[in-house]
Amino acid sequence: MADSVFDHVVRAPEDAILGVTVAFNKDTSPVKLNLGVGAYRTEEGKPLVLSVVRQAEQSLVNDASRVKEYLPIIGLAEFNKLSAKLIFGADSPAIQENRVTTVQCLSGTGSLRVGGEFLARHYHERTIYIPQPTWGNHPKVFTLAGLSVKYYRYYDPATRGLDFQGLLEDLGSAPTGAVVLLHACAHNPTGVDPTVEQWEQIRHLIRSKKLLPFFDSAYQGFASGSLDADAQSVRMFVADGGECLVAQSYAKNMGLYGERVGALSIVCKTSDVAGRVETQLKLVIRPMYSNPPIHGASIVATILRDKDMYNEWTIELKAMADRIISMRHQLFETLKARGTPGDWSHIIKQIGMFTFTGLNSEQVAFMTREYHIYMTSDGRISMAGLSSRTIPHLADAIHAAVTRAS
Amino acid sequence: MASAMLSFASAAAPASASLSVRENLKGKAKIGSVNFSSSVPERNPFAKTKHFGRVSMTVAVNASRFEGITMAPPDPILGVSEAFKADTDERKLNLGVGAYRTEELQPYVLKVVKKAENLMLERGENKEYLPIEGLAAFNKATAELLFGADNPVIKQQRVATVQGLSGTGSLRLAAALIERYFPGAKVLISSPTWGNHKNIFNDARVPWSEYRYYDPKTVGLDFEGMIADIKDAPAGSFILLHGCAHNPTGIDPTPEQWEKIADVIQEKNHIPFFDVAYQGFASGSLDADASSVRLFAARGMELLVAQSYSKNLGLYAERIGAINVVCSSADAATRVKSQLKRLARPMYSNPPVHGAKIVASIVSDPALFNEWKAEMEMMAGRIKNVRQKLYASLCAKDKSGKDWSFILKQIGMFSFTGLSKTQSENMTNKWHVYMTKDGRISLAGLNLAKCEYLADAIVDSYHNVS
Numbered sequence: 051m052a053d054s055v056f057d058h059v060v061r062a063p064e065d066a067i068l069g070v071t072v073a074f075n076k077d078t079s080p081v082k083l084n085l086g087v088g089a090y091r092t093e094e095g096k097p098l099v100l101s102v103v104r105q106a107e108q109s110l111v112n113d114a115s116r117v118k119e120y121l122p123i124i125g126l127a128e129f130n131k132l133s134a135k136l137i138f139g140a141d142s143p144a145i146q147e148n149r150v151t152t153v154q155c156l157s158g159t160g161s162l163r164v165g166g167e168f169l170a171r172h173y174h175e176r177t178i179y180i181p182q183p184t185w186g187n188h189p190k191v192f193t194l195a196g197l198s199v200k201y202y203r204y205y206d207p208a209t210r211g212l213d214f215q216g217l218l219e220d221l222g223s224a225p226t227g228a229v230v231l232l233h234a235c236a237h238n239p240t241g242v243d244p245t246v247e248q249w250e251q252i253r254h255l256i257r258s259k260k261l262l263p264f265f266d267s268a269y270q271g272f273a274s275g276s277l278d279a280d281a282q283s284v285r286m287f288v289a290d291g292g293e294c295l296v297a298q299s300y301a302k303n304m305g306l307y308g309e310r311v312g313a314l315s316i317v318c319k320t321s322d323v324a325g326r327v328e329t330q331l332k333l334v335i336r337p338m339y340s341n342p343p344i345h346g347a348s349i350v351a352t353i354l355r356d357k358d359m360y361n362e363w364t365i366e367l368k369a370m371a372d373r374i375i376s377m378r379h380q381l382f383e384t385l386k387a388r389g390t391p392g393d394w395s396h397i398i399k400q401i402g403m404f405t406f407t408g409l410n411s412e413q414v415a416f417m418t419r420e421y422h423i424y425m426t427s428d429g430r431i432s433m434a435g436l437s438s439r440t441i442p443h444l445a446d447a448i449h450a451a452v453t454r455a456s
Numbered sequence: 457m458a459s460a461m462l463s464f465a466s467a468a469a470p471a472s473a474s475l476s477v478r479e480n481l482k483g484k485a486k487i488g489s490v491n492f493s494s495s496v497p498e499r500n501p502f503a504k505t506k507h508f509g510r511v512s513m514t515v516a517v518n519a520s521r522f523e524g525i526t527m528a529p530p531d532p533i534l535g536v537s538e539a540f541k542a543d544t545d546e547r548k549l550n551l552g553v554g555a556y557r558t559e560e561l562q563p564y565v566l567k568v569v570k571k572a573e574n575l576m577l578e579r580g581e582n583k584e585y586l587p588i589e590g591l592a593a594f595n596k597a598t599a600e601l602l603f604g605a606d607n608p609v610i611k612q613q614r615v616a617t618v619q620g621l622s623g624t625g626s627l628r629l630a631a632a633l634i635e636r637y638f639p640g641a642k643v644l645i646s647s648p649t650w651g652n653h654k655n656i657f658n659d660a661r662v663p664w665s666e667y668r669y670y671d672p673k674t675v676g677l678d679f680e681g682m683i684a685d686i687k688d689a690p691a692g693s694f695i696l697l698h699g700c701a702h703n704p705t706g707i708d709p710t711p712e713q714w715e716k717i718a719d720v721i722q723e724k725n726h727i728p729f730f731d732v733a734y735q736g737f738a739s740g741s742l743d744a745d746a747s748s749v750r751l752f753a754a755r756g757m758e759l760l761v762a763q764s765y766s767k768n769l770g771l772y773a774e775r776i777g778a779i780n781v782v783c784s785s786a787d788a789a790t791r792v793k794s795q796l797k798r799l800a801r802p803m804y805s806n807p808p809v810h811g812a813k814i815v816a817s818i819v820s821d822p823a824l825f826n827e828w829k830a831e832m833e834m835m836a837g838r839i840k841n842v843r844q845k846l847y848a849s850l851c852a853k854d855k856s857g858k859d860w861s862f863i864l865k866q867i868g869m870f871s872f873t874g875l876s877k878t879q880s881e882n883m884t885n886k887w888h889v890y891m892t893k894d895g896r897i898s899l900a901g902l903n904l905a906k907c908e909y910l911a912d913a914i915v916d917s918y919h920n921v922s
Contacts, residue, residue: 054784055692055727055758059637062794065801068588089584097582104580111573117563119555120772123534156621156804163803172525190802227521262521293521307585308809319520329528336531337655338628338803339621344773345810 067186067426074424082422083440085431088238088403089307090370093437098370100305102362106352110345121341123332125154125313129347132354133313137267137281137298144288148321151328153314153335154342157307158268158299159191161314165264165295166195167334168316168327175227178264179220181205183428185238185266188231197229205240210396210408212242218255226260234265234296235280236273236402239430243273243401249283253290263287264295272303273402275371277364293317300350302403303367309346370434374403377436381405384445391452403434413451421447533651533892540890548888549906551897554703554869555772556835559903564835566770568827572817583809588797590619590778591812597819598763598778602732602746609753613786616793618779618800619807622772623733623764624652626779630729630760631660632799633781633792634694643694643729644686646670648872648894650703650731653696665689670705675862675874677707683720691725699732699761700745701868704896708738708867714748718755728752728759737768738868740836742829758783765815767869768832774811835900839869842902849911856919869900879917887913 064072070086092098110116124130130152134145144150155161170176178197180188181204189199202224203216221230232252237243244252256263265284271277287294293316300311314331318324335341353359382397397405409417409429417423423444425431436444530538536552558564589595595617599610609615620626634641643662645653646669657664667689668681686695697717702708709717721728730749736742752759764777779796783789800806818824843863850860863871875883875895883889889910891897902910 054788056637056781056783056788056792059788059791059795061791062798065588065797068585068801068806087585097584099580099583103583104577107577111570111577116565118565118569118771118773119563120534120553120766122538123531156808159801159805160803173521187802187805194802301585306583308583308806310804310806310808316522318522323520323522323525326525326527327522329530330525332531333528333655334659336534336624336652337659338625339775340624340652341534341773341775343621343775343808343811346808 065186070424070426073418077422077424079422081443083424083435083444085423085425085435085444088302088432088434090302090305090374090403090434091437093373093439095435095437095440098305100363100366102353102359102366103305103349105362106349106359109352110348116348118344121154121344121347123335123341124328125342126344126347126351128355129154129311129351130313132351133298134315136277136354137270137284137296137315138288138317139278139281139285142285142288143291144317149319149324150315150317151324151331153328153331154347155297155312155314155335156310156339156342157301157312158266158297159187159312160310160342161297161299161312162188162191162264162266163195164331164334164338165297165314165316166192166197167338168331169229169262169264169295170196171334172327172330173229173262175225175229175262177225178229178231179224179261180231181217181233181237183239184231184233186426188266192231200224200228202230204237205242205406207408210242210393210406211399212244212248214244214248218251221252221255221261222259224259224261227262229262229264230256231264231266232283234267234270234284235282236269236404238268238402239404239426239428240406241400241402241404242406244283246282249286253287256287257290257292262293262295264297266297268297268299268302269402270298270303271364271367272371275368275375277367288317291319293319300346304350304353304363306346306349309349310343311346311350374433377433377441378405380438380441381433381436381445384441385448388445388449390445390449403432404430405433406430407448409448409451416451416454417447420450423447531651536890536892539884543888543890545888547909549890549901549910551889551891551899551901551910554767554898554900556767556770556869556900557903559838559905561901561903561906564770566828566831568818568824568831569770569814571824571827572814575817576813581813586619586806586809586812588800588806589617589793590807591809591816593816593820594619594776594812595778597816599780601742601819602735602749602761602763602780603753603782604743604746604750607750607753609782614783614789616781616783616789616796618793618796619812620762620777620779620800621775621804621807622766622777623731623762624656624777625775625807626762626764626777627653627656627731628660628803629779629796629799630762630781631657631662632803633796635660635662636799637795638692638694641692641694642690643696644689644726645696646682646698646702648704649696649698651892651894653731667695669702670707670872672874675707675872676865677709677713679709679713679716683716686717686720686726687724689724689726692727693724694727694729694760695721696729696731697748699730699735699749701734701738701870703733703868704870704892704894705872706866706868706870707862707872709748711747711751714751718752718757721752722755722757728757730759730761732761733764734767734868735763736829736832737836740833742832753782756784765811769815769818769828771811771814774814775808776811776815839899842899842904842907843871845904845907846899846902846911849907850914853908853911854915854919858918869898871897871899873897873914875914875917876921879921882917882921883913887916889913
């Protein structure tokens with residue numbers, strides 16, 4: 051066989067986060083536990099399709115008038131309007147004044163990438179500040195989009211909480227106009243969120259330095275169980291009349307992971323600017339994938355526009371959030387009962403799908419090897435992957451790791 | 457061409473946009489500096505905040521960061537549909553986008569697709585993330601459809617297949633792979649080609665140039681020009697070829713010409729890069745429409761193939777396609793696949809599941825697969841009939857002796873009419889026939905009933921507009 055033109059192409063390592071599931075699937079142990087990817091699991095450890103989603107799908111399939119024509123480049127119009135209302139609030143002045151452009155994108159990742167590409171082409175400051183730590187895919191998304199990535203202090207390992215002083219200092223010394231990535235709620239991977247008062251200080255600092263906020267909202271409703279409460283940080287910034295970008299994902303809160311549904315909103319000073327911005331977003335999207343997939347967006351629109359389905363959704367959403375909160379409490383109580391050394395209260399202080407355990411990579415490797423616990427090496431566990439049945443096994447593993455492994 | 461320039465220009469806009477933002481700010485600053493407080497608008501929460509310079513605070517508060525952004529032109533292809541929708545004339549005809557229409561000029565969802573969706577719902581499948589590379593069952597099915605399940609490239613596991621966002625997304629992944637692993641390598645695209653090809657390579661930062669393809673004198677293939685330009689390209693260039701049903705011209709090389717194209721590509725160590733958006737849709741036969749790709753694969757060449765199921769399965773809005781890279785070894789294919797994944801992850805993490813499951817369900821079920829083939833033959837058949845009728849109408853209405861037979865010789869959804877930009881504009885402005893400015897009409901949007909009207913429009917535009 052002839053030489054390959056691809057001889058110089060090396061094998062890439064598995065994606066750090068998704069690679070955890072790959073490794074988990076290979077393990078044959080009956081007690082294996084997948085606490086890697088942030089995908090919700092029921093108490094029985096099964097994936098969940100929300101019943102309101104099934105309902106919506108059934109009505110779509112039954113609707114003989116539905117076609118599969120290309121969506122516009124910016125996606126399903128109704129989906130875009132409803133998504134904006136969901137995150138900003140139906141009475142948001144930015145919406146009333148037509149100052150928001152919302153475009154359907156491929157879940158959170160796609161929204162971040164399109165937003166990043168847009169900024170790299172049209173914004174004068176090409177640096178984005180992201181929290182340390184942050185979701186593993188953030189740096190790559192923004193770098194490939196053409197921005198340069200810097201970090202601001204966020205997590206304090208000593209308190210397993212927010213390094214607020216560090217955050218204020220680092221954002222305070224950022225160049226004027228720099229972009230700042232903010233997790234709207236349920237910070238991934240730490241689960242540590244600023245308090246309302248801290249958010250206000252962050253907002254004040256960002257506005258006074260003319261930094262441009264870019265929100266990643268992947269857990270609205272999923273964190274606290276309340277859609278409005280989880281949108282508070284974003285709405286605070288919009289209320290001051292300033293500009294911002296928001297990436298929304300419906301992967302978790304509607305369980306639409308594989309459908310890739312999300313939206314990018316850019317709140318602008320004027321509707322004229324918003325209009326022009328939208329046309330430029332189309333130029334980013336068209337050479338990337340032409341137009342977005344219809345199925346997931348149709349499901350979302352079906353649910354959001356119908357009062358009854360919307361209510362059903364909020365109930366199912368709260369149930370998921372509540373189950374996770376209950377897992378937090380159970381794990382905390384179990385470790386306490388076991389007398390595991392250390393302060394584990396961060397498990398119940400942190401919010402959202404993930405807990406940043408504070409375990410180091412050796413301890414994590416130990417837990418995987420000896421207890422078949424699959425998680426990311428930064429010590430992050432997905433609470434959504436736990437159940438009352440499996441918590442004792444995890445507690446055993448943590449206990450052993452803390453007392454035996456370094 | 458113009459659209460490509462414009463989109464490239466806006467891609468290059470950052471410098472000027474940022475300058476204009478600064479210029480804009482400075483401009484406002486001059487006004488603000490005279491009387492600070494009076495230039496502050498009514499309700500401004502920042503009126504009290506700190507100053508970072510007497511003037512800059514006012515400016516920062518009033519001006520949008522995006523003030524300097526210009527209005528982008530509408531997409532030349534998708535923009536046609538938007539203009540069509542806005543037209544209220546009864547006689548309007550949309551021959552813009554390549555989306556299949558029935559004889560009643562309605563969009564068409566294949567029966568077999570509806571069946572598959574019902575089955576999927578009955579099965580109650582979950583909506584978990586697909587792997588980055590997409591649905592395994594889909595990837596297997598799509599490669600087998602393209603190469604044939606018994607093809608050595610499949611048997612020897614030499615194809616890296618990654619599910620992509622229809623044709624566009626698959627091309628973009630390939631472009632990103634080229635940019636990263638073949639820095640400086642050029643892609644040669646046909647002149648003309650689908651309008652979005654240039655945009656994809658521009659945004660992926662892959663240099664491109666054109667090879668001659670369309671000959672306006674014959675309304676056919678400029679074969680000599682094509683071969684010469686491919687020969688001229690620096691060794692190791694990527695040659696973008698339309699697997700069948702060339703878009704926008706509808707002009708495909710003959711099998712003999714394909715052999716010669718393969719010869720010159722091998723001679724120059726170029727890498728063939730196929731865009732296959734119409735497999736099964738062009739001739740009605742999946743195998744016949746894949747023959748160009750299979751010819752190249754049979755020679756043991758390494759090649760790239762982007763596939764789309766938008767047209768042949770009518771799955772336009774589901775965004776389902778794949779990028780296939782045929783390598784000389786299974787090991788190379790494994791490595792290439794891993795790098796394609798690394799490019800997809802920061803773009804959208806993993807692809808959408810719905811369309812992939814529809815394709816996999818249909819292809820894996822013999823009864824559904826046969827139904828699909830029948831529906832595809834029906835769609836291709838309708839287009840062939842419409843070509844016949846249009847040709848007959850043109851011959852009847854045009855007494856100039858112009859040869860309209862290219863309508864019959866061209867294949868697929870599109871016909872390159874040979875109409876110029878101004879003539880195409882006349883088609884729209886006078887006759888309410890919507891098409892792209894390069895003279896391309898989508899026969900999928902035409903029915904037998906409208907052939908005569910269209911013939912009138914074409915004859916008028918061709919002869920009476922310069």
